[in-house]
Amino acid sequence: MDFALKDPSPYPTLVELILEQILQRPSQSAVIQEECHITFSQLDLYARIVAHQLSSHSLANEDVVGLLTSQGAQHIIGQVGILYAGGTVLPLDPTLTDDEIQMRLKAANVKYLISDSRHHGRHTVAHDLVLTGGVSDGLVPWATQWLGEIPFPLLAKFPLKLAHDHRSHIFFTTGTTGVPKAVQVLARGIARLQNFWNSDTQTRDGPQSVGHINSVGFDISLLDIWGALISGCTITVLDRELCLNPDWLASTLKQKAITAMFFSSSLFSIVSRANPTAFSSLDCLFVGGEAPSLLAVETVLRNGPPNHLFNAYGPTECSILATTHELTLCDVNQGRLPLGRPLNDTEVFVLNEKLEEIVGEGSGELALGGIGLARGYLNDVANTSKAFICIPDKRVPGTTMTLYRTGDLVQRYENGDIVWRARLNNEVKIHGYRVNLGIVEETLINTGLLMSAAVVKLLSADGLTASLVAGVTFKDCNTDYSQLLLMKARKVLPHYMVPQVVSLASLPVNRNGKTDRKELEKLLLKAHDITPDSNFFLLGATSLNVASLTILAREVLGVSLSARAVYERPTLEQLASHIDRVIGGDVLNDIEKSKQQWQSDARLAEALVLPDGHCPDWTSEGEGRIFLTGATGFVAAHLLHQLLLLPAVQGIKCLVRAKSPEHGSQRILENLIKYGIQVSEYQSSKIIPVLGDLSHPTFGLKDHAFEDLGRWTSIIFHLGAQVNYNQPYTVHRPANVLGTLHILKLLVTGRPKGLQYISSIAAVGPTGLLKRNAVSEEEPIDDYIDCLVYENGYAQSQWVADMIMQSLIRRKFPIAVHRLGFVLCHSETGIGNRDDFMSRLVTDCINLGAYPLLPNQRKELLPVDYAVTAILAISSSTRNLGRIFHITPDYESTSLDMLDVFREIQSLLDIPLVGLPYHQWLAQLQLRGMAKDLRTAPLMPMLTEKVYGDKTRWEIYEFMAKFRTDNTREALIAAQLGELIGKSAMDRNTLARYLAFIQQNGE
Incomplete structure (x- = not known):
């Protein structure tokens, strides 16, 4: 790595600068400590004495000199003296332990040590210099002693002439990794x-x-x-x-x-x-x-x-x-709080993941260049080459420039402000999810309730589970606003990023004045105070804890406790009461009550009335105004991209949860980039963020804004939904049922328009339980409610929403329903959703070397580009309104079941993969989870909870019915896209690209 400057430094050397001040203000106090005043001329004299003593022991240029003194005048004299002699200063904090100091001395190969009387003798090196005398006597006796022994000509040769890039200091910094690195600071960086x-x-x-x-x-x-x-x-x-x-x-x-x-x-x-x-x-x-x-x-x-x-x-x-x-x-x-303008001759860049400069607005890693750059890490080529990089200098074609990668995630706004967001390496894994602790802390601070916050990952006593815990200090130190804080956080953060909150008087700090996270962990581990009213999830419980609890209930109490019961009764008192009822046999009543609620919710839209008029062709001239939900999801990202490519599209209003329109646009564009989708500036200008939430009436918009939206919109594409394999119907209901009802209210507000509702085959649940061979597109799905009592809240909410749509279709509402299979990845790039079920499952099975034997169980896997093309083709004709379409592998084709998928994986990767009976596979997976993070950890309740006899929720999907695709086939042929039908299923090549994707992404 070349740290030399292309052009000479515009500043005098560090020693020249201090000599300039000594000549200008010899009698001015340079250092004041208690009653001791040391002038600039005295400082110069004392530093020359130190320099002479070091030189008399053959100190060579840039030899490292440890400086172990109390903070104050003696330390400052020592630093100046070391530089006068041409050495490199290694400042040692005297509060460090002897072992910590010894590590630094050894790592820097220190042969010279300056200490004061208080710390002399703590360590032994080849050459040890002691600054005797106290601050109270102004160091006069010490200086007088040496002045009597050193001829003035010997002092006059100091300070030595130093180069601009002289290594002036070494600082050991652990950053966020905990591994000490010795940073070589250059004099030119300080001189600036x-x-x-x-x-x-x-x-x-x-x-x-x-x-x-x-x-x-x-x-x-x-x-x-x-x-x-x-x-x-x-x-x-x-x-x-x-x-x-x-x-x-x-x-x-x-x-x-x-x-x-x-x-x-x-x-x-x-x-x-x-x-x-x-x-x-x-x-x-x-x-x-x-x-x-x-x-x-x-x-x-x-x-x-x-x-x-x-x-x-x-x-x-x-x-x-x-x-x-x-x-x-x-x-x-x-x-x-912007980071501000670069200091003298500092260059600031924001880089994307490919280490290319982001010009204008955008989010990326902050990189720094210029005179201030250090000379890398001492004796650490590997870390130096990672942190200090060379990239093309676009200002001078054919040349490169050296930059330091800060590891800081920043956001640059339209006005040029650069704002720090989080540490890129401040990520932890919580049950398979990657969580940036800095983002969590920023969100908590932005609630306006806190003075400070720090989040850590804490392991349970048995080491099997982990949770996020935030130590916080409230603005009003007399009131604990933990519940309000969590309520605000849940509106912004996904569930797995919401931490448990512990209120503290202050956050512990280390000797450098930064938050001491190790000490914080100790404080937080002691902070649990559990009572019968304690909320299981506010204590930091996750889906993995829910799975553990259901297993323990079965093993210890002999009770079949559902994950739904835990989510719906989160306090210990409520859960204990429910367990008593289960033991008493009062469970069937709960099932019937649930079915009654679903059936009641399926009638929520009965009062809706369509506006007069005909539904327009949204692709016609003067239309092309689209309202889209779910734009930060996987399928919606690809649909948004394809819509932006259509000349007929004038604008796409995207419902998004965000703090501002800029933040909304940022979330949408970052999601496109996440899935390898590039859009031009012109295309992105068509994206109009609408700040709101599906679960709120009118999405949280003012009534007039909601009405304006209804008049503006040519067509609605509704893809937004909450998807969680563990949480009950009551948790999914606000977004998936009430959210759909709010979409329908938009449908009937203002002028007529069509609705393309993107549903899921999950709406019919585990069809094998009903012994059905096939599910047709137009058949009523009322009877499938009996399957869904064994399903999760997501599938139940999809059944309710689908039932609502079917009832409105019978009333001639302009709605098309698209029931999607499992959309895995793009057929050409292999890029998929790394947080979905299949990505987690495939990754853990590969790492385990085993997969579960589940006969005739299909996920109806399909490529996202097929799904999106089919949706657009169907939506482009008003003749398809009032119909239901299965966007799954074509009924006439052979779709892969799970056994086929794993056999293909074994063949493509040429690795050993053993098929095991389900419960044997699960036991091995859980055993592996004790030693390593599992990507399937968030899915454990679904994988472990027995819901139908001795079968778990996943097992009951054996012997699934096939999904007929007659309507979809007809619509594609009518759109002259009949050749697309053959691309509806995953093939070997697409699966190979998908495997390459998840392996490239560190899975």
Whole structure:
């Protein structure tokens, strides 16, 4: 990796900059600590003495010198002296354990160590220098002793002339991986911070008095020390204990006339909560280290802020800081804190997954370039090559530039603001789902209820299950708003990302002022307080815990407890009462009540009345205005893409849950990219996000907006649905039943229009139980209710919605129903939905080397491009309204059952795959789950819960009926797409592409 600059550095060297300040202000205090004042000229003299002592032991250029002293004047003198001698400073935080310090000394091959009297003797190296004398005597005795022994000409040769790219410092940083890496900071990166403290925004005369409170083991301390010295500022050393007493901090800042400081975000949050006026005496305050709390920023800005409050961003690998932004209440009101403008000669890029620059709006990884780049990691070529990359420099064709990949996910908005969102490597797996903890934390903070939040993954005592737990500090520390917080979070996050919440007085911080997640885990593990009223799911239970509970109920109590019962009775008291009823035999009554509710819900649309007039051809001139739901799903993404390609389409309004239209567009476009779909700027301009929720009447829109939407729309494509294989009907009802009812209300609002309702063959449930050989498209599905009592809430909600549609079709409503089979992937790219049932199942079976033997069980697998083309062909003719279509493999063709699928997988991958009886396969799968994360973990209730005799929910799908496709075949032939019928089923080539896709994606 080449870290050399293409052009010479425009700044003097670091040593030249400090000499310039020494000449300009020799008698000004450079460092103040308690009663000790060290002037710039004294600092220069003391540093020369240190440099001489190091050189007398043959210190070579860039030799590493460990610096183990208490924070303050001696440490600052040591740093300057090491650079005067041409060495590299390794600052060592004295609060580190001896083992931690020894690890750093060994990793950096340290042969020179400077320590003070307090820490001398903790470690032994070849050359040990002790700075004797205390701060109280101004180090005069120590300096006097050496001045009597060193001839002045020997001191005069210092400082040595250093190159711009001299390695000035090494900092060990663990980042989020926990593995220490030694970052090699270059002098040129620090030199570019000249006059940082004396910015254009400074509102006082004279140099700033910079408060030095940051740990010397934290790279931001270089801003306190070198940023101040090369800018001609005075460093005032502050007791780090001030951070623990905000009132004492506030009075100290005023008493010592501190005008400028850098504070870590975590400590800033703590202080702002306890004393929001603590920083009011400062001229400028920089906050960084991690993303600052929006609420903490607002609290300070509204309650006596400093003259200037900045968001400061920068990894150690870019020499302390890369960007800054002055924060205002306008930022707070917008709900985002921009990272700001690049600092001197820093270059900022947003990269996509292919490491290509994203121009304009977009979300991606932040990458940094320019003079501030470090020289990679010491003796660590592998990590250096991963983090520091070369990409083409489009500004100078034929050349490349070196960038540092920060690992930070950012969003760039239309106005150019770049906002931090999360750590890309802050992902954990929760029962097969990938969860970015930063996104969860951001969502919790954005509720406006919290000062701070940190989320961790905690394992259960037996190590078999895991849950997300959030440690939070509420804005109102006297009230616990946990229930309200979770309610708000559930509106934004998928169920598996909603954490358990534990309220804390404050979040623990480490010696660098960042949130100490290890300590947080210890606190949260002690925080459980379970009572009969405790909610199973608010305690962090997941679908895997539900599965474990149903198994335990059967093994310990001899009770068949359904997953539905657990979801519908989440408190321990409610569940215990239900178990008593089950033991008493009062279960059949529950089944009958459920059936009665489904049948009642199937009549919800009886009062709807169609508007007068004829349904238009949505593809005709002057029409082409589409309302689409489910745009952030898999099938809908492909349907949206195909609609955008049609010249007749004028605009597509997409219902989406989002905070703003920009956020809505971002979600939709990111979903397209997720499935390998590219759209042009012109095509994307046709996408119009409609912010709303299916489960809300009028989608949450104002009445007039809903009416306008009804008048605007030419056709409705309804694909939106909640899909969860474990949750009961009551959980699916709001989105899938009431949501469909709300779509139907839009259908009858305004002018006439058609509705294309995308359903699922799940609506008829496990047909094998009824001994049916075939299911025709037009037959009533009333009788299938008897199968569905053994199914999950999703299938039950689909039956209800399908029944509603059939009743309206009989009343001549312009509706077409498309019952889809299992849409697996795109036939050409192999890209599918990595979070669906098949992806999880196939991945775990491959890893296990075994699959379940389930005879004549078909998922009716089909390619998404066939499904979407068929839907569009059917929807393009008004003659197809009032009919039902099975979008499944053609009835006359041979579709693969599950045994065929796994035999093909074995052949394509050339791997051993053994077919096992179902319960033997399940036992092996669960055993593997004790040691490794299973992708099928979220499906465990479905896989384990016995619902029909000794059969589980999956097993009852054996000996399925086939789905007739007469209407679909007729419609495709009428649309002159008869050749498409032969492409309705998955073939070997498509399956091969799909397997390549899931393997490429780390499955």
